[in-house]
Amino acid sequence: MSKHKQYDVATSTLLSTGLEGKRVGYKKTKLGWIPEDWNVKSLDQLGEFSKGKGITKKDILEDEVGGLPCVRYAEIYTIYHYNTTVLKSKINQESAANSNPINCGDILFAGSGETLEDIGKSIAYLNKETAYAGGDICILKHHNQDPQFLGYLFNNDVVRSQLYKIGQGHSVVHIYSSGLKKVSVPIPPLPEQQKIASILNTWDKAIAAQEKLIAQKQALKNGLMQQLLTGKKRFAGFVEEWEEKSLNDIVKYLGGEAFKSTNQVENGVRWLKIANVGIGVVKWGDSTTFLPTSFIDENPKYVLKAGDAVMALTRPILNDKLKIAVFNKEDGIALLNQRVAKLISKNKNDLKFIYYIHQTPYFIYTMNAMMAGTDPPNISIKDLAKKKVFIPGYEEQKKIVSVIESFDNEIDNLINKGKHLKKQKQGLMQQLLTGEKRVKG
Structure with missing residues (x-):
């Protein structure tokens, strides 16, 4: 199935919800059925757009100490997910003067990408320290919305399907503020936004903790492999020279x-x-x-x-x-x-x-x-x-393999659990961000 068809399926699922009759507590909109106290708004109704500028690869400091935080468009889809409090790249004062500042709560959209999955990928910047956005980044400064909620919403199918249709270009895909302004989204009241964001953030923390466990177990395995496969660490009963x-x-x-x-x-x-x-x-x-x-x-x-x-x-x-x-x-x-x-x-x-x-x-x-x-x-x-x-001899080879494989099995189990958490979270996102599942106050 092409990406185009995947996005269309995601959109049509939302649009077709409840078409058989009126749903109690819901209203029918161009985005499908949403809760009665939610509104459909275009992004230009949520705030104002501006553009990042400057910051080339040569501007990035190798020594991050003392630099000013910044983000380049490709980092939005290669490093970050829905939101971030830490920007990994740094620039000096001179480069910052030639760029555009971003502040806590701003939403950053990647204006260019090599694939349709990259185009329009966005993150919410959640640090109070002023940072700087490079070229090909569209910046949304919103009014009275929860930025963490928007970070999740703008990366959901209801938005991704629209971004696909307005992406321009072939080998490199582009999207502009003029197109982003027309994107429509379902917006709940602010308290519900905050509650949804808190729930999804809890899942993100669980996923991050799982990924940390995987990295720790992998590091232990790598260290043990280095010792076992070079003969620095040997098992009792094996004394023959390699x-x-x-x-x-x-x-x-x-x-x-x-x-x-x-x-x-x-x-x-x-x-x-x-x-x-x-x-x-x-x-x-x-x-x-x-x-x-x-x-x-x-x-x-x-x-x-x-x-x-x-x-x-x-x-x-x-x-x-x-x-x-x-x-x-x-x-x-x-x-x-x-x-x-x-x-x-x-x-x-x-x-x-x-x-x-x-x-x-x-x-x-x-x-x-x-x-x-x-x-x-x-x-x-x-x-x-x-x-x-x-x-070593064959029997020692088998012993070494059995120990390393036990680590591989543990890592596979941790990875599968992580995949399960991500799948559960994706399902929950779809329900919460469309109002299909409501949260209690």
């Missing part, structure tokens, strides 16, 4: 097949390309492509299934992390494309252990030194096979 071996002795890197784009079909078996290999995950989404299912029998050695490990050979490192992942049951089966390698263990070595040693900082550091080319950088299977590593 052996230095070339990767060619313990693993085979099977490069994928150069399947042709003309072979692509609408539905079939998934086609695993470089873009589908993430850091620790296989990424399937709207960009997933397919090959005929007959290719499974025709190319058996390139078939991927649960338990197989794959890594990118082109642009394999992102933010000092290796793009390597293990297939799970949910990934089903797929066919391996060129410039992606399947790892096959050799000589009774544990595949998961091999997978983990590829993720150690030193391994990644030495990989960087081996890569050829700059745009994009590549690693060759031949060069990888020559790389030396220290490796």
Whole structure:
């Protein structure tokens, strides 16, 4: 489904609510049924718009001490969510003099974006310290509304669907104050705004706490991996010296097949390309492509299934992390494309252990030194096979893997709980911000 259709579905759901008859305590508006004591207002009725200006990348201070807080348009959709009290970027007095100030309660809209999801993304600035907004930011200074509530409302489907329709441009999408002024929103009385914002903020705090737990557990795992995978920490009963071996002795890197784009079909078996290999995950989404299912029998050695490990050979490192992942049951089966390698263990070595040693900082550091080319950088299977590593016996490998996997399972459980919290919050937002569910005073 295209983004356009997704937004239309979201809008039509709101518009169709209660069309069968009058709802007690509600009134019918152009946005659908809303509570009788709510009003539909355009954004220009809520306040005045102005524009940010200045603040290029070179204006951002590397040393944040003593600088003045600022925000650039891309940060609105890459760093922040619904509201923020802290702006991460800083500028000096000279840059601030060439920019536009923003104050506590102002709503900031991203005026440009690379995708339709970016366009019109907004945040409420909630710090009392004066800050500064760069170019391509539309600033709304509202009158007597709860800014935290507006931060949630303006990022809900009822607004996003309208922003999509007024976005202009192709490779870069733009939106202007003239278009934002026409956007209509359901507005409850101020006390109800404040109550809704408080409820949603409670959910945000729970989600943030969950994400903090995930980060802490991940840090513990990374530290333990560094010790276990280098032999600095060993388990009782294992005393044999680790052996230095070339990767060619313990693993085979099977490069994928150069399947042709003309072979692509609408539905079939998934086609695993470089873009589908993430850091620790296989990424399937709207960009997933397919090959005929007959290719499974025709190319058996390139078939991927649960338990197989794959890594990118082109642009394999992102933010000092290796793009390597293990297939799970949910990934089903797929066919391996060129410039992606399947790892096959050799000589009774544990595949998961091999997978983990590829993720150690030193391994990644030495990989960087081996890569050829700059745009994009590549690693060759031949060069990888020559790389030396220290490796324990098979039983110690299995023990190390079992401990690291226990951390992975705990992290997966924390991540799933976080996803559940976010899903619950999204449902609650839709109900509260349209008046479908009322809050008690």
